[in-house]
Amino acid sequence: MENTSAISKIQDAITRNSELFESLAQLYKLFGDASRVKILVALTQSEMCVSEISEFLSITQSAVSHQLRILKSSNLVKTRRDGKNIIYSLTDNHVRTIIDCGMEHITE
Amino acid sequence: MENTSAISKIQDAITRNSELFESLAQLYKLFGDASRVKILVALTQSEMCVSEISEFLSITQSAVSHQLRILKSSNLVKTRRDGKNIIYSLTDNHVRTIIDCGMEHITE
DNA sequence: TGAATATATGAACAATTGCTCATATAAGCG
């Protein structure tokens, strides 16, 4: 029986290339900051514009913008414009899944 | 119907406390470094002593030890002694799950 | 068009991080 789980893909790759781990680490690094994780969690509830996120989480608008830029350039969030506002939302459901995974560990 | 998923727990908590997000970020931070992620992935294959990890991943013994200390104090890995060797292994299956989650995202 | 609002961005700075190098601790073995 062939094993095609993601974990076995890693195990194959472990001896071959190191780039994969860089990417993996890079991904987790995005969740490894309280501000960013809060933003991501907020966006699991609903799309939000920058000022909403900023108020909701009590983080400076500037700090939020800086973090959103990182999240966007990493393709974790996407944007659309609505008048004066830029509405941010999660790019896909992976973010939810990953946060869920982490929460399972924390709230064990 | 009551929603008891981990994600909804977060959504409840989001307005209440901030500590949860610190813990969550702290957890992800552990996976957010290539050396540590490599070590963790290696340990999903089998338990290993320090020098094995060091050779296998081509990371200095000292660097490995430093990282293992972090992983151990965060309860992601545990140890037992076997003669001169200290054998490291994953504390539980959460690590596998979390890595798997991340890999799903990377290898989409 | 000009004022107001929303967002982005650059520079600067403090804090954190992960490594290396040197050395300490600890177990096995002759």
Add this chain to the structure above:
DNA sequence: CGCTTATATGAGCAATTGTTCATATATTCA
């Protein structure tokens, strides 16, 4: 017991990071 092997750890350092403050850009609306 001394020597060797395995692991841990502290100091120091360079690199990265996240914030703040000031300011730039962009859109709406009177």
